Amino acid sequence: MRKSRSSTIQQFIKAPDQKENNKNTELSPEDLELGKLSDNEFRAAIIKKLNEVARKIEKQAEFWSYFTKEIEIIKKNQTELLExxxxxxxxxxxxDSLNARVDNLEEQISIIEDRQAEWRQTEEERELRIKKNEENLREIMDSMRSKNIRIIGIPENMEKENGAESVLNEIIEENFPNLGINGEMCVEEGFRSSRFVSVKKPTGRHIIVKLANRNDKERILREVRKKKTIPIKEPLSDYQPISLQKPYKLGENGVIYSKL
Structure with a gap:
């Protein structure tokens, strides 16, 4: 009976060890003690053993459950880390794409700024050229006008036969004969200041007489300033004889006005 029980205990307890290690086939002292127990004691020992095994299995199950949860957490963390x-x-x-776009925009802005600088420089140069041209034109106009004498108040067609410059010549001959001695006074041209005659204006168009020398203009103006008024004794032509009684006076900028 005891021998049979010992072999059963040996099969029950030692079978797992024999699967792992077939070399160790001897019974341990604890196993031998079990073989000496009575049936009730043996049952109690077996139940105790089974309870210990159950507790170990439960602890292992708890450990594996915790370990499994930790593995799931690690996997989840790995997934989150990967994401x-x-x-x-x-x-x-x-x-990188935004940086590339920013670099491209900065390059375009730099190009635009360079173009603006070029345009600004070109505009400044253009303004300087315009200003210089205006100054040159002003100098030319001043130079041209500095030789001009404007005569106002002469009726239309009075200079028809001999031209507009004849009006100044007749004024000089009658009032300042010494100015034109020996042909020293030279008149380049004379003309009315407008191409068309306005029937609405009672006075004639202005006469512009251009002298060859600016000094001649200054000489005429000096003589006019001395006399202040210039009476016309003889008719300039057969037209508008009433106007011949009008003396002339000197105005600004070399303008000779008819005094009513």
């Missing part, structure tokens, strides 16, 4: 890595890679790509 974060992908997100960071995408952000990096977007950042």
């Amino acid at each position: 974060m890595k992908n997100t960071m890679d995408q952000i990096k790509q977007n950042t």
Whole structure:
């Protein structure tokens, strides 16, 4: 009976060890003690053993449950880390793209600023050229006008036969004969200041007489200033004889006005 029980205990207890290690086939002292127990004691020992095994299994189950949860957490963290890595890679790509666009925009802005600087310089040069041209034109006009004498108040067609310059010549001959001695006084041209006659204006168009020398103009004006008024004794032509009684006076800028 005891021998049979010992072999049963040996099969029950030692079978797992024999699967792992076939070399150790001897019974331990604890196993031998079990073989000496009575049936009730043996049952109690077996129940105790089974309870210990159950507790170990329960602890192992708890450990594996905790371990499994930790593994799931680690896997979840790995997944999150992978997603974060992908997100960071995408952000990096977007950042690189934005940086490239910013660089491109900065380059375009630099080109535009360079063009604006060129345009500004060109505009300044153009303004300087315009200003210089205006000054040159003003100098030319002043030079041209500095030789001109304007005569106002002469009726139309009075200079028809001999031209507009004859009006100044007749004024000089009658009032300042010494100015034109020996042909020293030279008149380049004379003309009315407007091409068309206005029937609405009672007075004739102005006569512009251009002298060859500015000094001649100054000589005439000096003599006019001395006399202040210039009476016309003889008719300039057969037209408008009433106007011949009008003396003339000197105005600004070399203008000789008819005094009513």
